[in-house]
Amino acid sequence: MRADECVVCQRQLRFVWVEDHFGETLCQGCAGGPPCWSCEAVTGGTGARARTVLADGRVRCARCSRSAVDRQSDVGGVVALVRPLLHSYGISLPNRVRVSLAGPAGLTLGGQAVHGLTRVVQFGRSARVVSLEVVSGLPATGFGRVLAHEMAHAWLARCPGTRSAAVEEGTCELVGSWWLAHRGGPLAEHLLRGMAESPDPLYGKGYRDVARRARGLAPAQVVRRVEATGAV
Numbered sequence: 001m002r003a004d005e006c007v008v009c010q011r012q013l014r015f016v017w018v019e020d021h022f023g024e025t026l027c028q029g030c031a032g033g034p035p036c037w038s039c040e041a042v043t044g045g046t047g048a049r050a051r052t053v054l055a056d057g058r059v060r061c062a063r064c065s066r067s068a069v070d071r072q073s074d075v076g077g078v079v080a081l082v083r084p085l086l087h088s089y090g091i092s093l094p095n096r097v098r099v100s101l102a103g104p105a106g107l108t109l110g111g112q113a114v115h116g117l118t119r120v121v122q123f124g125r126s127a128r129v130v131s132l133e134v135v136s137g138l139p140a141t142g143f144g145r146v147l148a149h150e151m152a153h154a155w156l157a158r159c160p161g162t163r164s165a166a167v168e169e170g171t172c173e174l175v176g177s178w179w180l181a182h183r184g185g186p187l188a189e190h191l192l193r194g195m196a197e198s199p200d201p202l203y204g205k206g207y208r209d210v211a212r213r214a215r216g217l218a219p220a221q222v223v224r225r226v227e228a229t230g231a232v
Helices: 074-090 138-154 166-181 186-197 205-214 217-227
Strands: 052-054 059-062 099-102 116-123 127-136
Touching: 074 099, 074 138, 074 166, 074 217, 116 138, 127 138, 138 166, 138 186, 166 186, 166 205, 166 217, 186 205
Parallel strands: 099 127
Antiparallel strands: 052 059, 116 127
């Protein structure tokens, strides 16, 4: 595609156009099209923005579809990337657990749909991870971010102290950001910006507060501090 063409319809751009969060240009006619539920890019046309409508009605672009985790058999490839990275920082779970794929209707927390869910049982100072689930349909980059976040919940279950919800979620988001920084690429950068700008008091502000306390520390140093004190 040429730089002076719309990324969706490939028509030549004239006079006025739109530039999206990926730095790609769209004509005004295409700019209002249905966005990808994963990366929020406008979908349509036949290239990287080609639109797929999933069985549950979610819209996804071709770029996210290429590495999408749609089946349980797709999960292992991403786990094989995320788990060793977190282990290299010192993050380990209380026990081995199968990462299961769930449809969007199957993951809710407090009545709200969520992308991931970890269930942990506490036994005094010990803990056991019962299940770890991630919603289907995410590309590998986004799936890995949710997986890293959920693995962090399981890891925190064996760390000392009691944390507020904002500190808990903020710490897990920080771990998710480590995966995104390691992964790199336009989608990872977009997701990192979204985390930094999120207005959510737990996932957004919680992440920014924890990230500020962790500034200047390597991931392994953060992990050691949390395991010693319970928080960053």
